[in-house]
Amino acid sequence: MNRALVALLAFAAGAVIPLYVEAGTSAETYRQLNLFGDVYERVKSDYVDEPTDEKLVEAAINGMLASLDPHSSYMNAKAFADMQVQTRGEFGGLGIEVTMENGFVKVVTPIDDTPASRAGLKTGDYIIALDGKDVVGMTLQEAVEKMRGPVDSKIVVSVKRDGIAKPFDVTLVRAVIKIRAVRSRREGNAIYIRVTQFNEQVDAGVKKAIVDVTKEIGADKVQGIILDLRNNPGGLLDQAIAVSDEFLNRGEIVSTRGRRPDDVSRYSATPGDLMTGKPIVVLVNGGSASASEIVAGALQDHKRALIMGTRSFGKGSVQTIIPLPNQGALRLTTARYYTPSGRSIQAKGIEPDKVVTQTPADGKPEDASQIRSEADLPNHLQGDGNGSEDSGPRSAEEIPEDRAKDAQLNQALALLPSLKVVDDKIAN
Known part of the structure; x- marks a missing residue:
């Protein structure tokens, strides 16, 4: 032009x-x-x-x-640069999950096999200085950025630990740290996998989790899988497609349609199902957006999984990252995405097959008016007219740390043994 x-x-x-x-x-x-x-x-x-x-x-x-x-x-x-770190899923750092408490950086947990864990940092430790500079006055983000840096570079971390009178210094050497976006465990004879975001590590992480937990349970005893996408804000489109493909043998996963009639892309599954036809329950809520909704929508339309929880966020748009000459970038909405059946979930969300609400920790009814969805955001992109927009209540509450109080997960575990898959389609 x-x-x-x-x-x-x-x-x-x-x-x-x-x-x-x-x-x-x-x-x-x-x-x-x-x-x-x-x-x-x-x-x-x-x-x-x-x-x-x-x-x-x-x-x-x-x-x-x-x-x-x-x-x-x-x-x-x-x-x-920060966005690229998040999407790559790895960076040079120390390997600790931290929060801010009383003006100090508090260690939530050291990540296994990282400089922090090998140096003996513990949950509950307070980091009071970095390279001799007090953290008081820093924001959490500033402290995190100071702890990150080139691989093999050194940093001195000053630590205050309960039971030890004086703070002590630990010299750490930064290493490659991978953001742990996939967590898994055995739940009885079910595989439980939680995906917190869709970065570059997710598909490989999901495959590894299935292999590892299957070995723990025994392949002949595995009842199925619970894929937890609650409060997952999304991420990379290609990772959502790859994860969906792990459970589908054929058919379209998602399509994107842009401004011009010929600006259409379709992505289809390839043969091979990691779960070999075993039942799948996908957990979603009002915090499940974008890439999470692609996975849930694809598995729902193909009837490969039962979607459980509450209606998802409703972000059905695709953003393209366009690098600029000043080393910055433009994030521009360039398309809407559609589930295999042709649904646009923009400002509508994915409606679960089985609605299960999470009981708040205090036992009080949830105030739905305080929960925002895509349809509540100013200047949100309009849907394509295939169904009305819906700004009704969403549920995006915190997932209980106490497994016994997680009503959605407990219902999924109770239902999983009764689900059957016939001709690649789930039934109950």
Whole structure:
């Protein structure tokens, strides 16, 4: 496509920002861009405190994208780098899960076989300084960023531990740490797998979990699998497709449709079912979004799994990451996705086959008005008209740490032995 380089925005200092606009752009577009230039010039010259060009341009970009939908956004270089760490699922660090308590960083748990665990850090330890700098005054994110760094680099961590009078220093060497997005365990004769996000490690993690827990139970005794996607905000589309494919022998998994009629992509399953036809229950709630909904929708439409819990979040849009010359990136909504039966769940969500609500820890009825879904977000992308939007109550409460109080998981475990799979389709 031919583009004309047009210098449209004149600043007080006489500088210009060159903008690429399509040849044949309407006169109205030029007028609107000149209006932006006029406002920018006036702010630069007359605002009470002199703002930087970077701040104004970044704010203008964010404002433009926020007016489109809640998921399109601009990432500066730092935010883009952080996002890449999350999607890769690994980074240079120490291997501890932490929280902030009373101004100090508190160790929630050291991750097995990492520098932190090998050095003897324990749950409940307080980190009071990093390389001699007090953590008091730091945000949790700032402390975490300071603990991360190049692999094989050193950091001195000052620790306060209950029962020991004086703080002590531990010198740690950073190593490759993998974000643990997949957790699994045996539940009786069932395989329980929880996926907390869809990063690059998830498909491999799910396969390993199935193999490991199957060995523990015995292949001939495995009743089925519970795939827990509650409060999973999503992540990488290719990982959602790969996980769905692990349980399907054939058929479409998901399709995406963009702005133009020919902008359609379809993704289909390949032969092979890791569970060899055994029953599957997928747990979802109002915090299950995006990639989680792709998996739940695919398995539901093919009747390969029973979906249990409460209606999911309803994010049925696809964001493309577009790197920019300044090392930042643009996250832009470029398509809607559709389940195998052609459903768009945008602003609607996945309705479970069996609705099971989670009883709050305090026993009080949940205030549904406090739970937000995609349909509640300002400027949310509209659905495709295939069904009405629904901003009704969602349930995204915390999953109880006490397994005995997890009503949704307990119902799934109770129901699993009665489920049967006939011709790759689940029945009860």
